[in-house]
Amino acid sequence: VGGVQSVFGSTTSDTLVGGVQNIGSGATAIATIVSAGNENVLSGGRTVSTTVLLGGFETVSAGGIASGTMLSAGELFVASGGLASGTVIGNIGREQVLAGGTASSTVIRGGGDEITNAGGTDVGARISGGDQTVFGTAIGDTIVAGLQTVSSGGVASNTIVSGGEQDVYGSANATTLVRGGTQDVEAGGSATSTIFSGGTQNVEVGAEVDGANVVSGAQNVFGSANGTIVSAGGTQNVLAGGTASGTTLRLG
Numbered sequence: 001v002g003g004v005q006s007v008f009g010s011t012t013s014d015t016l017v018g019g020v021q022n023i024g025s026g027a028t029a030i031a032t033i034v035s036a037g038n039e040n041v042l043s044g045g046r047t048v049s050t051t052v053l054l055g056g057f058e059t060v061s062a063g064g065i066a067s068g069t070m071l072s073a074g075e076l077f078v079a080s081g082g083l084a085s086g087t088v089i090g091n092i093g094r095e096q097v098l099a100g101g102t103a104s105s106t107v108i109r110g111g112g113d114e115i116t117n118a119g120g121t122d123v124g125a126r127i128s129g130g131d132q133t134v135f136g137t138a139i140g141d142t143i144v145a146g147l148q149t150v151s152s153g154g155v156a157s158n159t160i161v162s163g164g165e166q167d168v169y170g171s172a173n174a175t176t177l178v179r180g181g182t183q184d185v186e187a188g189g190s191a192t193s194t195i196f197s198g199g200t201q202n203v204e205v206g207a208e209v210d211g212a213n214v215v216s217g218a219q220n221v222f223g224s225a226n227g228t229i230v231s232a233g234g235t236q237n238v239l240a241g242g243t244a245s246g247t248t249l250r251l252g
Contacts, residue, residue, distance in 0.1 A: 004022070013031045059076075059077045089108045110129030135153060182199060200220065214229065229247075
């Protein structure tokens with residue numbers, strides 16, 4: 001309790017209670033349990049299948065890699081140059097991707113939370129009941145249930161929304177909306193090249209969307225929609241105060 005362990009070889013199944021474990025260059029820590037302590041993954045170090053409990057922390061520094069971390073009410077920080085791959089975020093767990101850090105293939109379960117800060121990058125997350133907030137960049141995420149919020153200044157590209165919701169205050173590019181999925185483009189936000197396959201897009205007052213392809217599903221326009229293509233199975237509803245320009249109807 002309260003001690004420090006510096007690892008330059010390998011460890012397996014350690015339990016950290018209130019102390020610090022430093023994983024140095026060339027070292028690997030496997031199946032560590034972090035409870036009320038801090039596991040630091042330094043340059044050249046690697047952790048595999050760490051479990052972080054309430055009050056515990058894992059920090060991945062430049063050149064460090066954390067694979068398969070389970071956040072069971074604990075918190076993971078991915079600093080500049082660090083990589084967290086395959087993290088599973090459980091109830092009240094949180095992953096913070098800081099500027100210059102990268103998170104790959106994260107799973108965000110109900111009650112879990114991932115924050116991609118400005119300058120941070122998230123790739124290939126699966127949101128299955130939790131929340132993801134994007135101030136930086138998110139690429140190729142899938143929303144099955146839960147919420148992705150793309151904040152002002154944030155960018156989300158190639159997101160698939162098959163359930164749950166994407167709220168866009170920043171920019172969303174090439175989102176695919178599947179039946180049961182919703183994209184809300186809020187005031188000041190923008191969405192480009194959204195593809196509809198049964199989902200719904202709500203373009204709020206003060207929002208702008210361009211180049212949507214409504215194969216099936218519905219686009220509800222309270223703001224501005226430009227260059228929308230509406231196929232036979234799709235619908236564009238331009239509501240009071242909304243504007244649509246350059247719409248193409250493909251009814252055959």
